[in-house]
Amino acid sequence: MSNRMWGGRFASGPAEIMADINASIDFDKRLAAQDIRGSKAHAAMLGAAGILSAEDVAAIAAGLDRVGGEIERGEFAFSRELEDIHMNVESRLRDLIGPAAGRLHTARSRNDQVATDMKLWVRDAIDSLDSQLADLQRALAEKALAFADTVMPGFTHLQPAQPVTFGHHLLAYVEMTGRDRGRLADARLRLNECPLGSAALAGTSFPIDREATARALGFDRPTANSLDAVSDRDFALETLAAASICAVHLSRLAEEIVLWTTPQFAFVRLSDAFSTGSSIMPQKRNPDAAELVRGKSGRILGALQGLLVVLKGLPLAYGKDMQEDKEGVFDAVHTLSLCIAASAGMVRDMQPDREAMRRWAGAAYATATDLADWLVRVLNLPFRDAHHVTGRLVAAAASRNAGLEELSLAEMQAVEPRITAAVFDVLGVDASIRSRTSFGGTAPDNVRTQARGWLERLGKETAT
Numbered sequence: 001m002s003n004r005m006w007g008g009r010f011a012s013g014p015a016e017i018m019a020d021i022n023a024s025i026d027f028d029k030r031l032a033a034q035d036i037r038g039s040k041a042h043a044a045m046l047g048a049a050g051i052l053s054a055e056d057v058a059a060i061a062a063g064l065d066r067v068g069g070e071i072e073r074g075e076f077a078f079s080r081e082l083e084d085i086h087m088n089v090e091s092r093l094r095d096l097i098g099p100a101a102g103r104l105h106t107a108r109s110r111n112d113q114v115a116t117d118m119k120l121w122v123r124d125a126i127d128s129l130d131s132q133l134a135d136l137q138r139a140l141a142e143k144a145l146a147f148a149d150t151v152m153p154g155f156t157h158l159q160p161a162q163p164v165t166f167g168h169h170l171l172a173y174v175e176m177t178g179r180d181r182g183r184l185a186d187a188r189l190r191l192n193e194c195p196l197g198s199a200a201l202a203g204t205s206f207p208i209d210r211e212a213t214a215r216a217l218g219f220d221r222p223t224a225n226s227l228d229a230v231s232d233r234d235f236a237l238e239t240l241a242a243a244s245i246c247a248v249h250l251s252r253l254a255e256e257i258v259l260w261t262t263p264q265f266a267f268v269r270l271s272d273a274f275s276t277g278s279s280i281m282p283q284k285r286n287p288d289a290a291e292l293v294r295g296k297s298g299r300i301l302g303a304l305q306g307l308l309v310v311l312k313g314l315p316l317a318y319g320k321d322m323q324e325d326k327e328g329v330f331d332a333v334h335t336l337s338l339c340i341a342a343s344a345g346m347v348r349d350m351q352p353d354r355e356a357m358r359r360w361a362g363a364a365y366a367t368a369t370d371l372a373d374w375l376v377r378v379l380n381l382p383f384r385d386a387h388h389v390t391g392r393l394v395a396a397a398a399s400r401n402a403g404l405e406e407l408s409l410a411e412m413q414a415v416e417p418r419i420t421a422a423v424f425d426v427l428g429v430d431a432s433i434r435s436r437t438s439f440g441g442t443a444p445d446n447v448r449t450q451a452r453g454w455l456e457r458l459g460k461e462t463a464t
Helices: 016-022 025-048 054-072 085-097 110-146 166-191 210-216 226-231 234-260 288-311 320-349 354-361 368-379 383-399 409-415 421-426 429-435 444-463
Strands: 151-156 159-165
Touching: 025 054, 025 085, 025 110, 025 210, 025 320, 054 085, 085 110, 110 166, 110 226, 110 234, 110 320, 110 444, 151 166, 151 354, 151 429, 159 166, 159 429, 166 234, 166 444, 234 288, 234 320, 288 320, 368 383, 368 421, 368 429, 383 409, 409 421, 421 429
Parallel strands: none
Antiparallel strands: 151 159
């Protein structure tokens, strides 16, 4: 039996294994809405250009609406024999309206059709992810405002370094997420050129209006080179790259939540909504949502790597290898969406333990830098000398397992005679965080200003 798409050239159908490896309908049916939208715009343009009659355009539009309705209601019978979403839609359209359906493919190819569908899908996905990321920012900023003066240890090398506030720590992720949104917005801006009308690779001899099609589909302009248009998957790569960086940020937040919920840290508690138990140990509360966010980041990074490998050796223009772009993109977007939603849920859910955080905020001589700064500011010591004096004082305190604030003035003056009792004013964690008033610093007033600024900005986005 000859193939319905190219039966004029081939006398028989493909081998069974060829049908299995070639068909993409199992996953590209997710492009149905975009495919129908693109086909309606293409038909309208063909009608306006005088290539199709008004009757054919009307029949095609009405038929495509019926096909779309069947798909939305779950009534559509997808066929692997028809390979992909394009031919499934066209075949059903022919059943509904007859020969006019065959005229829809005038001046286009599946090559420019799938590129257009994918751009439309990725553009929609970016818009959805951006909305979710804005919600995550809102959750983080709200929590940061609520805990703007809650002290906690700040870490370098996962060792206590200096006191910070919990709000300041959370705002770091607001900034990261803002950059994630910026990268997705950049990807959206660059992808917003319409490939439709590029046909297989060389354009078409029909007098089409590609500007009209681009406008109808919300693109800024048509693509300028037909070879590039059908072979370009930069937009998918760039979106996956942005998604991968975002996934890494979410994974870092998830890892911190995992650490914070351990008894050793005990900085935050997650409710039952984001925790699970053990099948054998009844006492366990596991932060599985955070662990899954951390683990699923690998799938997103893998999708980027997979598509890079697919594309790296392809000559222009289209190759069937490019069919392998879809599953990775679909899965990565879905996975990232889940991870963002889970992250926002955990941020809203988690309850900080102020006392536990405070208890560790001053541990391991975390206010030593404040002491060094005081020596520079008050005694006019060069910072390197102040660093050395502070190191000796830390060693003296450590030798008797005491805190810096527990050293007597005489013990301090034995190291640096000019030290006065005023030094004890900077050795508490509250004094430390209040002093960090430089722009971007952890001082509670800074944190409140930054959190309110973000919430105002996000509120304006929602309003528009």
